[in-house]
Every structure is written in C-alpha cells, then in structure tokens.
Amino acid sequence: MSASAPQSLSLGETGRQENLSSHRLAPVYWTGQVDGEDRLYREFVKAEDEGDPITTSLRYMLANKPFDPDYGSPWSAESSIGTSISDDNTITVDVGSGAFAADLSPEQAELAVQQLVYTATAAAWTSGLLAEGTAPSVRLLIDGRTDLRAFDHVDLGRPLVRDADLRAPVWIIDPQYGTSRAAGSITLTGVAEDFPGGLHWKVAEAEAPEQVVTEGTFGDDQTEGEGFSESLALPPGIYEVSVWGVDSTGATSGLDTKHFTISGT
Structure with a gap:
C-alpha cells in the first residue's frame, strides 16, 4: 500500500471517473494487484434491481465475484443491507456484521472499506443521485452501529471519502x-x-x-x-x-x- 498521505476526490473528480459507461449497468469496484500494490478496479454488471442503485451495486459486490479473474473481493455475502442519501451527498450504508467475516490485515481492511466507498459513490453518481457542489462521503454502520470497527481495524465514527491513492492507475x-x-x-x-x-x-x-x-x-x-x-x-x-x-x-x-x-x- 502507498505510504503517502491519502488524497480525497472532489465531486468533479468523481464525475470524471464515473461518466465513462454507455450502458445502463451497475458499477462495482473490486480489489486487484498492480505493480506490487493493492488497488481498486471497476466493472459494470447487470445486477438485480434492489429498489435503489446504491443498494443494487453494494448487494452485488457482497454476493458475487468479478468477471476478471485478476480481481477479487474480501467481503462475505450478507443479506442485511440498507442505504440512504442526504441532501449534502452523505450516503449512509448499514451492513450486517456477517459481511465482515474475513480475517484481514489493517491495510487490507482499509482497502475493503474503500471498495465499498467507491462502489456506493459510483452508484450514486452514475444514477444521478448526487447534488452539485459537495463531494460525496459514506457513513458506514454495522448492524446499525458506528462504534464498531470494520474487519476489527477501521474506525467508523467518521465520514469516509474516496482515497485517490487506492484506485488503479x-x-x-x-x-x-x-x-x-x-x-x-x-x-x-x-x-x-x-x-x-x-x-x-x-x-x-x-x-x-x-x-x-x-x-x-x-x-x-x-x-x-x-x-x-x-x-x-x-x-x-x-x-x-x-x-x-x-x-x-x-x-x-x-x-x-x-x-x-x-x-x-
């Protein structure tokens, strides 16, 4: 993983990354290695409609595998997931604890959480749910709680934004x-x-x-x-x-x- 300070992405930068699909498909991010570093990649998938675009992409991410065998995901299948988005582009994601079953290192846990953040914000952007002017953030809950740590490592008591250092080049x-x-x-x-x-x-x-x-x-x-x-x-x-x-x-x-x-x- 990169040792440099994380860089967050603005709303405009998010848009430049997420407006390159000509298909009405769900964006999902996966993990993969490049040049010896763990990074995030995106695929567009035909996913079952779960009632809103963010839930649709995230449920697919939790329950499925990427098309490309070079990609992967540390998340476990979990049926309990709920999402909402506020006027200030804060996306709230509530996921059941079963999704966090993998035993990950602190670096792997950070990447996994960023995988969810990237997927949720991509789904919001491509479906037109983001308001102008404010970069999106994610409030991640586990079984409705923010006092738990994702994969026992990542503090959830703060807004989560995209780390620009973790997307694939x-x-x-x-x-x-x-x-x-x-x-x-x-x-x-x-x-x-x-x-x-x-x-x-x-x-x-x-x-x-x-x-x-x-x-x-x-x-x-x-x-x-x-x-x-x-x-x-x-x-x-x-x-x-x-x-x-x-x-x-x-x-x-x-x-x-x-x-x-x-x-x-």
Missing part, C-alpha cells in the same frame, strides 16, 4: 473480461492516469500473448480527461487486450488486461 472498461462481440469494429475504452512516457495498448492472441495482432499509443485525440478510447477492427478470434503506461524511468506501469472474443457473425 489504469483500467479497461470495455471490452470487459469474457465478453463476446460480433465481427466488426469494437471500441476499446477505459480510464488512466497521465504517464510521462505515454499510454500504450496492444491486442494479442489470448492463447499466445506473444502473437501481437495490433498495437499503438494513445494520442491526444484518443483521450479526454482521464478516459481513453480507440476503435479496433478485428477478425474472429479470442484476444487479450492490454493497456499500460510508461513512467519517467521508461518502465512499464499500471498494466491491465482483458480477454474477449470476436465471433464469426
């Missing part, structure tokens, strides 16, 4: 892992930090990653804010797409990969 939004597309052009999209040596991509055969089909570097006309986009025309096959940055030393950083299929029809 690069993640691919589309195509998602395991998806299948009809033959023709697809659009590679995602989110990335600014890298001194640029942001790069390649598509290779999934079963033989050394067999590169096409590759390139994102230019200014292919990025907007923190998002990236590239149109790809691929023949039928099973592919691995990779996106990574190059840091000031010339080293590869932030690699994210996805497997997907282009069908013959």
Whole structure:
C-alpha cells in the first residue's frame, strides 16, 4: 500500500471517473494487484434491481465475484443491507456484521472499506443521485452501529471519502473480461492516469500473448480527461487486450488486461 498521505476526490473528480459507461449497468469496484500494490478496479454488471442503485451495486459486490479473474473481493455475502442519501451527498450504508467475516490485515481492511466507498459513490453518481457542489462521503454502520470497527481495524465514527491513492492507475472498461462481440469494429475504452512516457495498448492472441495482432499509443485525440478510447477492427478470434503506461524511468506501469472474443457473425 502507498505510504503517502491519502488524497480525497472532489465531486468533479468523481464525475470524471464515473461518466465513462454507455450502458445502463451497475458499477462495482473490486480489489486487484498492480505493480506490487493493492488497488481498486471497476466493472459494470447487470445486477438485480434492489429498489435503489446504491443498494443494487453494494448487494452485488457482497454476493458475487468479478468477471476478471485478476480481481477479487474480501467481503462475505450478507443479506442485511440498507442505504440512504442526504441532501449534502452523505450516503449512509448499514451492513450486517456477517459481511465482515474475513480475517484481514489493517491495510487490507482499509482497502475493503474503500471498495465499498467507491462502489456506493459510483452508484450514486452514475444514477444521478448526487447534488452539485459537495463531494460525496459514506457513513458506514454495522448492524446499525458506528462504534464498531470494520474487519476489527477501521474506525467508523467518521465520514469516509474516496482515497485517490487506492484506485488503479489504469483500467479497461470495455471490452470487459469474457465478453463476446460480433465481427466488426469494437471500441476499446477505459480510464488512466497521465504517464510521462505515454499510454500504450496492444491486442494479442489470448492463447499466445506473444502473437501481437495490433498495437499503438494513445494520442491526444484518443483521450479526454482521464478516459481513453480507440476503435479496433478485428477478425474472429479470442484476444487479450492490454493497456499500460510508461513512467519517467521508461518502465512499464499500471498494466491491465482483458480477454474477449470476436465471433464469426
């Protein structure tokens, strides 16, 4: 985990991260490792409607696994969950104690709580529930109480905000892992930090990653804010797409990969 002081995200920064889905799907964050550090990644999922978008995303996070096998979650399934949101963008989440069954280190516990914070605020943003002007925060309760510690480590007697240091430096939004597309052009999209040596991509055969089909570097006309986009025309096959940055030393950083299929029809 990063040893630097946590940086919170403003409402505007939250919006830039969460407005890059063209689908009416629920955002869910997962944990994953990149460059030897634990970080947070997001997938968009088709989740059963639980009556409000925040509960829908959080219940999916507690009860399911990510599509991408490189991602994971320390949370346990728990049926007891309630959410609400106030006019000042405070999201209250009340989760049953069964969700906190995992035995985690203090660092893992902080990341798990941030996974919930990111998921709840993403669901609020993408569904239009956040009011303008105030960055969202989360008030987390366990069985209705704030005097308990999440995973026996994280103090809940304070508002919880996104820690900007814990989100992954690069993640691919589309195509998602395991998806299948009809033959023709697809659009590679995602989110990335600014890298001194640029942001790069390649598509290779999934079963033989050394067999590169096409590759390139994102230019200014292919990025907007923190998002990236590239149109790809691929023949039928099973592919691995990779996106990574190059840091000031010339080293590869932030690699994210996805497997997907282009069908013959």
